[in-house]
Amino acid sequence: MIKLFISDIEELLEKRHFSDNIKKVLEILLLAVNDWSNAVDSFNDYELEVQNFIKDTTTKNHIEKVLCDIDFSKYAWQAESLSELLEVYDYFENGISLKEIINQTHRLAQV
Numbered sequence: 001m002i003k004l005f006i007s008d009i010e011e012l013l014e015k016r017h018f019s020d021n022i023k024k025v026l027e028i029l030l031l032a033v034n035d036w037s038n039a040v041d042s043f044n045d046y047e048l049e050v051q052n053f054i055k056d057t058t059t060k061n062h063i064e065k066v067l068c069d070i071d072f073s074k075y076a077w078q079a080e081s082l083s084e085l086l087e088v089y090d091y092f093e094n095g096i097s098l099k100e101i102i103n104q105t106h107r108l109a110q111v
Contacts, residue, residue: 005042006033012109022109025091025101032085037077043102050085050098053078058098060089 009026018026033046040046047058056062063082070079085098092101 006030006040009043018109021091022105025088025105026109028084028088029102029105032081032088035077035081035084037075037081043105044099047098047102050082054082059095060086061095 009030013023013026013030029043029046033040033043036046036049038049040049050058050063054062054066056066063086067079067082067086070082072079088098088101089096092104096104
C-alpha cells in the first residue's frame with residue numbers, strides 16, 4: 001500500500017486537474033483528516049486511527065453504528081471527522097472499506 005501524504009495531496013489538488021468525483025473525494029478526506037483529534041501524515045494513518053477508534057473495519061455501516069452511540073462531549077472531534085467521512089462513501093459501492101477507498105482513489109488519481 002502506497003502512503004498518500006496529506007501535504008502531497010493538498011499540493012496536487014492546487015496544481016493538477018482531477019475529475020470532479022476524485023477531487024470531491026480528496027477534499028472530503030482532507031477535511032475529515034483535518035478534523036481528526038490526532039495529527040496524521042497520511043490517509044493510511046488516518047484509516048488506522050479510524051479503525052482503532054471504531055474497533056472494526058472502516059465501512060460506512062460500522063462508522064454509522066459508532067456515531068449513533070458516540071459521546072459527543074468526549075469525542076467531538078472524532079464525531080465531526082467521522083460524520084464528514086461518511087460523505088466519501090457516497091462515491092463508492094456499498095460495503096467498501098476506507099482502506100479500499102484510499103487505494104481506489106490513489107489508482108484513479110494516479111497520485
